Amino acid sequence: MKDIVIACVGKPSAGKSSFLNAVTDATAKVGNYPFTTIKPNNGIAYFPIDCPCKRFDKTKLCAPRYGRCIDGKRFVPIQVLDVAGLVPGASEGQGLGNQFLDDLRHANALIHVVDVSGTTDANGKETVGYDPIGDIEWLRGEIHSWIFGNLNKRWSQIVRRHVAVKASTAETLHNQFSGYGATLSLVQKSLDRSGIKEPMDTWEKETIIKIVDAFLDERFPTIIALNKIDLPDSDKNISKIMRKYDQNKIVLSSALAETFLRKLHKQKFIQYEEGTDNVQTKDDLPDSDLKPLDEKLQNRIEKVQDLVLYRYGSTGVQDVVLKAVEVLGLVPAFPVKSLTTFANTNGKGVFRDCVLLWPGTTVLEFADIVHPEIAKHYLGAETIGNRKIGEDDIITKENNIICFKTSQATHSSAAGAPASANTNSTSSAKK
Template structure:
């Protein structure tokens, strides 16, 4: 029923049901489909020479659908280079640094001429032009249309590290916006008694409080004595 209500509310000047003709029925069906199946278009291969023409056609055909321009192959390539310590790459941004940019103290390996030219092409044709590869952005848009909030559970609320030690914000769970902290706890750690919940700055968070982007989205759960591990925190 909630989906139907959302669909109805999204149609301006909708007449009473008994006055619906085929045109209004079609509008209602389309509105319901948008609510039932929220969609984000990932328009991939923006590095392709024909990308501009194809993107324009798709955007004209689906003007009401969220679209993100992406280059998945570029994202994979950059992550691979970063993992092999050839570049420093901040995912979701346009920023790439090489040995030539940062110097030997960066610990990066030298790129050969072919790889260096490819990185420069990526900078010019994808990153500087579009702002990023779009891969992170399409995931963000998907979470947004589904009303999902990323919840980061940490062991140390001051350093934002988890059980793994030095990794910051390693664990992330997507939940519906407006979910209570108690429900988040059940999703993440199950039916375990929670002694306390801390938010940013060590602030106590109530189990009945709700989560949203920027609100109770970084949490540390303190397990009560008698749980599976009296010293465990999440």
């Protein structure tokens, strides 16, 4: 069972720390997440999904164990890892190179924070007119060089063993790639993606480059956060990048604007709804307990509205996390004790648990994640409308509210929620 982790990477001064501050919820209650091993450089982000409580008209009763639910918008916790030390030459050990690349092993997806304003060079030093496309290419280049280098230097030995033990290509590659946290099926997918058919002992250097390329795509899906959209030169760089790259993998953001708005919200100068352009002041809400703004603050807020909120609809930081979850194809699933009340064991509150599953997770696998006792005494499972679903059925957004039937009374919390040993309610074992 492994937690799902999204790593935040980028050159110095791209805005990683600001982004992490903006996206992680400092106001969340300590421990309001299911993860057991939080490292100092990990933050918890809460990304919004549609909570089923809305559909079933039970928003008032919704009681998430982790995260929160506001009128049917549920904020699900996920770990975001700050991976520092990416500088040009990381794959050759520059900066914190090896440490950086090592940390990447723990990540399921990457958020590449790119300074799109062109005001910092490749090393993060102040400049003007720098082309941020260089940064996008460079991150991939560093990771590619690292993996390719490790493979290439032992290639003849790898092939000799491959031939001697008559292993399949996927098996041999899996031996090499498992250190990067890859399963056999992920390696197989990489092979399929690469289209390489030739036997391994005939591979040229170009073929190795190709398989590393395909492996990178499978293993490190990456969302590009074009940050600092509030600065003047960003516009022209954004259009250039949008034309060149897959727009589904790009999100525009202003970490600075988000941090600013959150701070003012906390200090009760404004009411700000994260992920929207909705900012309200004392003038808008005279009866509220908001503090009045002085002219300077008022001007700064208007600037953020003009440069960011009204132009782009939001500061974009929440969308970045959401996109990273999307690119992994994670499916939220809700184990419930009853398909009529959606309550849990104690009968209080509804839809207490939300588990993020890897695509392809079956009903029986989900049962095991919720509690091994359920899988052990599994009799069947039903979804909305008491519709029976098979143990090998894949969980999708259409059947993700599930009530398990077991042959005996299991652990007190078993049939409705992850038990304490398995409270890791945003992850599953697959991938």
